[in-house]
Amino acid sequence: MATTAQAHMTRLLDITLGETEREAFARLAAALAATGSRQVDDLAWLAHARTLSSSIPAAVREAIRRFRHDPGPAGPMTVRNLRLPGAELPATPTEKGSVERTATVPAAVAVLLSLHLGEIAAFREEKYGALVQNVVPVPGQEAEQSNAGSIPLDLHVENAFHPNRPDYVGLLCLRGDPSGRAGTLVSSIREAMQLVSGEVLEELRRPVFVTEPPPSFGGGDSAPVHAVLEGDPEDPNIRVDFHATHALDDTGKLALERLRDAFLDVASELVLQPGEMAFVDNRVAIHGRTAFTLRYDGRGRWLHRTFVHLDHRRTRIHRPGGGPVLS
Ligand SMILES: O=C(O)CCC(=O)C(=O)O
Numbered sequence: 001m002a003t004t005a006q007a008h009m010t011r012l013l014d015i016t017l018g019e020t021e022r023e024a025f026a027r028l029a030a031a032l033a034a035t036g037s038r039q040v041d042d043l044a045w046l047a048h049a050r051t052l053s054s055s056i057p058a059a060v061r062e063a064i065r066r067f068r069h070d071p072g073p074a075g076p077m078t079v080r081n082l083r084l085p086g087a088e089l090p091a092t093p094t095e096k097g098s099v100e101r102t103a104t105v106p107a108a109v110a111v112l113l114s115l116h117l118g119e120i121a122a123f124r125e126e127k128y129g130a131l132v133q134n135v136v137p138v139p140g141q142e143a144e145q146s147n148a149g150s151i152p153l154d155l156h157v158e159n160a161f162h163p164n165r166p167d168y169v170g171l172l173c174l175r176g177d178p179s180g181r182a183g184t185l186v187s188s189i190r191e192a193m194q195l196v197s198g199e200v201l202e203e204l205r206r207p208v209f210v211t212e213p214p215p216s217f218g219g220g221d222s223a224p225v226h227a228v229l230e231g232d233p234e235d236p237n238i239r240v241d242f243h244a245t246h247a248l249d250d251t252g253k254l255a256l257e258r259l260r261d262a263f264l265d266v267a268s269e270l271v272l273q274p275g276e277m278a279f280v281d282n283r284v285a286i287h288g289r290t291a292f293t294l295r296y297d298g299r300g301r302w303l304h305r306t307f308v309h310l311d312h313r314r315t316r317i318h319r320p321g322g323g324p325v326l327s
């Protein structure tokens, strides 16, 4: 573990805080957690968090800036060695639609990093528009294709059906899976497309795919037909959810299968540990999760999730009052 003021970088885009950064970040998060209304979704608290996000350690700001410029071949960046409450952490929540409204230290950490990357955002229809959401298994929802389940979660772009889907998804680990089995899978189109023929890539650029909203959005209509690969054919954006995206013709179906195989071949597994936060570029990479064993004894896996947009102005018409929640 690095102990100098200079944080140690495991990869260009990953960063492990040295002890000095770790303590400085912890002090900042504690100060933010104790500020004002202590409510994450309160605009005044959020404004304070935005200001403080410029005071996170320089090495973290630099890593985030590099990641924002280019997410690299694989698509995630991970910040490691953040100090979070250990033994004092409350029991892992188990209720449906669980969110973190209170500005706890972990919520403050997730918000500080997210606000340095861009603009934190949420959707009114999903988890009540809370900015910090809990990713925890929920009794009775084990078999659901949502983050409340514990069966394998198919690889997906977050909210692939939505025209204003997040640019980034942040996942902060408060409590790891005690069995060590729950892995977040991340797989990028930059790597996957190397394994797919030009003809298949051509098929994926046709607007012959539909994507249904996830259960977390309470169902509803599919998005209009769309292409799975958009933008520059050399370095496209990806828009697919292997559970919710369907092709309208047979060549499209075959192309989706080929793409899925390629994504699985290049996927990497991040087994997040407490004090680690991963950000996934939701335009370049897709993510999912392996199956894991459930525990409802208060010690089970617990992540905080945030969404980040780069251009707040683009969604202004959907954000009443200029707040962070899209309706
Ligand atoms: O549980 C995980 O590691 C990821 C779950 C997920 O896809 C999400 O919360 O968006």
Ligand SMILES: [Fe+2]
Binding pocket: 147, 156, 158, 287
């Ligand atoms: Fe997800």
